Amino acid sequence: MEVNPDTPPVESLDDQLRVLYPWALTTARLLTKSDQEARDVVQDAMIRALERAPAVQTLAERRAWLRTTITRLHLNYIRRRRNELRALLRSITRVTTNPIEVADSSLLVLQALAAIPPRQRACVVLRYYEDLPEADIARALRVSVGTVKAHLSQARAKLRGLLDSPGV
Secondary structure, three states, X not given: OXXXXXXXXXXXXXXXHHHXXXXXXXXXXXXXXXXXXXXXXXXXXXXXHHHHOOOOOOHHHHHHHHHHHHHHHHHHHHHHHHHHXXXXXXXXXXXXXXXXXXXXXXXXXXXXXXXXXXXXXXXXXXXXXXXXXHHHHHHHHOOOHHHHHHHHHHHXXXXXXXXXXXXX
């Protein structure tokens, strides 16, 4: 979308956001490689624009502000997902160089996965082994994204309990 930097301010912030929405969604899709995550990022960016953005800006300035916000939100999502994975891996595996201990740990993880309900297990495998975004998991399992998030949360709690127990 070509925006003339000399364009006078559009009448309202709402009008600017309406004009910039298709561009913002395309930009977010290119960053995230996921339609659902792109929509989430753009929605969060638009909310921030309504709450925090400077009141009087030209369309070009608003676009630059949104570009920065979309990029930062996307990077925050990546960091959060990476930190969640690290926390999960820390809670379900032990760091060791002994191959027998690694095999034992892997067996314990497989046993723990077998002990959680099938839907939760499917969500964990698709999220952390297949590295699918929540929206893709929701489509694959034909449930809502909220249901996927709930299953993942419940599964992480159950796995922590199973793998941190004294007998393990």
